[in-house]
Amino acid sequence: MPHRDRYLFVCTNRREEGNPKGSCAQKGSEEIVKRLKGALLERGLAKTVRACSSGCIDLCEVGVSIVLEPDHVVYGNVTLEDVDAIADGVAKGEIVERLVVPRPAPASGAKKG
Numbered sequence: 001m002p003h004r005d006r007y008l009f010v011c012t013n014r015r016e017e018g019n020p021k022g023s024c025a026q027k028g029s030e031e032i033v034k035r036l037k038g039a040l041l042e043r044g045l046a047k048t049v050r051a052c053s054s055g056c057i058d059l060c061e062v063g064v065s066i067v068l069e070p071d072h073v074v075y076g077n078v079t080l081e082d083v084d085a086i087a088d089g090v091a092k093g094e095i096v097e098r099l100v101v102p103r104p105a106p107a108s109g110a111k112k113g
């Protein structure tokens with residue numbers, strides 16, 4: 001199977017009930033990845049874009065979180081209602097700006113690479 005042009009890594013980590021960090025699975029991410037796969041298929045994108053279940057990507061506070069690669073963009077607080085917008089976005093090569101979790105500014109003194 002060839003490499004895809006884009007990957008959507010959907011966190012489906014599940015923590016035990018009562019864990020203060022919560023988890024994306026508890027917020028519905030398992031259904032989101034399933035629907036996302038279907039939405040990509042409907043748009044004829046199955047061979048170019050892949051939605052994958054992922055472990056915790058350490059953005060639990062904005063879960064359900066999805067990392068879009070190679071764009072290196074994080075979507076946060078994703079719900080089922082956002083699935084079509086995400087699929088349409090990858091179809092057009094566009095980012096769904098309203099879902100983007102901004103990257104923190106680099107720490108002062110950090111080296112530029």
Ligand code: FES
Binds near residue numbers: 057059064
């Ligand atoms: S549980 Fe989903 S980012 Fe941590």
